Amino acid sequence: MTAGVRRGHVYRTGSPASGVYYSIEYRRTEHRSPSLPAIETTVIRAAAELEYFRRASFMLSVQQLRDLPPDEGREIAFVGRSNVGKSSVINALCDQQGLARTSRTPGRTQHFVLFEVGPERRLMDLPGFGYAVVDKATRAHWNETIPVYLEERVSLSGLVLIVDSRHDLKPEELNLIGWTLAANVPLVVLLNKADKLGRQASMAAVRAAGKAIAALGGDASSARLFSAANKTGVPELRALLDEWFSAPLAEE
Numbered sequence: 001m002t003a004g005v006r007r008g009h010v011y012r013t014g015s016p017a018s019g020v021y022y023s024i025e026y027r028r029t030e031h032r033s034p035s036l037p038a039i040e041t042t043v044i045r046a047a048a049e050l051e052y053f054r055r056a057s058f059m060l061s062v063q064q065l066r067d068l069p070p071d072e073g074r075e076i077a078f079v080g081r082s083n084v085g086k087s088s089v090i091n092a093l094c095d096q097q098g099l100a101r102t103s104r105t106p107g108r109t110q111h112f113v114l115f116e117v118g119p120e121r122r123l124m125d126l127p128g129f130g131y132a133v134v135d136k137a138t139r140a141h142w143n144e145t146i147p148v149y150l151e152e153r154v155s156l157s158g159l160v161l162i163v164d165s166r167h168d169l170k171p172e173e174l175n176l177i178g179w180t181l182a183a184n185v186p187l188v189v190l191l192n193k194a195d196k197l198g199r200q201a202s203m204a205a206v207r208a209a210g211k212a213i214a215a216l217g218g219d220a221s222s223a224r225l226f227s228a229a230n231k232t233g234v235p236e237l238r239a240l241l242d243e244w245f246s247a248p249l250a251e252e
């Protein structure tokens with residue numbers, strides 16, 4: 001290393017404009033002299049290293065919040081009406097066909113299902129909602145449990161809300177967005193099954209969802225087109241989740 005050069009700044013970046021989005025970490029090397037801010041970057045962590053999602057494995061499944069593992073490390077939760085493709089999104093993210101079961105009998109699971117993607121890094125598949133034949137008690141239980149989880153789970157580092165790109169956001173989905181914003185939890189809204197929409201309709205869907213999110217005080221850019229079927233949005237989702245997983249913990 002040249003004398004007068006300081007190493008050690010680690011940054012994380014990405015390039016949403018380029019075809020390939022990736023999250024990289026690099027070291028910035030600067031001369032001490034402010035008049036000579038020579039910058040040398042070394043990529044130390046590239047797209048390929050987001051491979052850890054591929055190593056996700058089932059951890060456990062519980063019915064009650066009190067049975068969740070210790071509230072430590074980082075957890076990213078997935079939620080959506082039954083049949084919007086929540087399991088398919090998790091499978092696409094992790095590139096594993098059978099990780100989260102895609103079901104022919106939607107909405108049956110009222111379980112919290114956890115997957116481990118690394119040390120103290122978990123994905124949480126929240127119980128589905130909006131399932132027509134679900135009884136009142138189950139619905140009431142969901143309505144009580146989810147806001148508590150969003151509000152109180154310290155390790156919760158982000159929420160992925162999956163919706164159907166072909167429909168406007170439904171009241172329960174707007175509620176969820178409101179709860180998430182109120183709990184100060186980072187949010188992304190995936191407009192799934194975008195493969196079923198043409199270009200015009202896709203753009204309209206993103207605009208409408210963004211507007212609805214902004215009306216609740218959120219960021220319109222949280223709405224993103226996605227397709228678990230043809231993998232649209234998968235690299236961007238991996239990069240975003242990687243960011244959420246990498247943000248420093250309060251005690252760090």
Ligand SMILES: Nc1nc2c(ncn2[C@@H]2O[C@H](COP(=O)(O)OP(=O)(O)O)[C@@H](O)[C@H]2O)c(=O)[nH]1
Pocket residue numbers: 080081082083084085086087088089101102103104106107128192193194195196226227228229230
């Ligand atoms: N065309 C299309 N179908 C999808 C997509 N994602 C999921 N599906 C289908 O939607 C149905 C419900 O998916 P699933 O992942 O089980 O939904 P979940 O109930 O929300 O977990 C299945 O038949 C999936 O194959 C997608 O992006 N495009």
Ligand SMILES: [Mg+2]
Pocket residue numbers: 086087088101102103
């Ligand atoms: Mg499912």
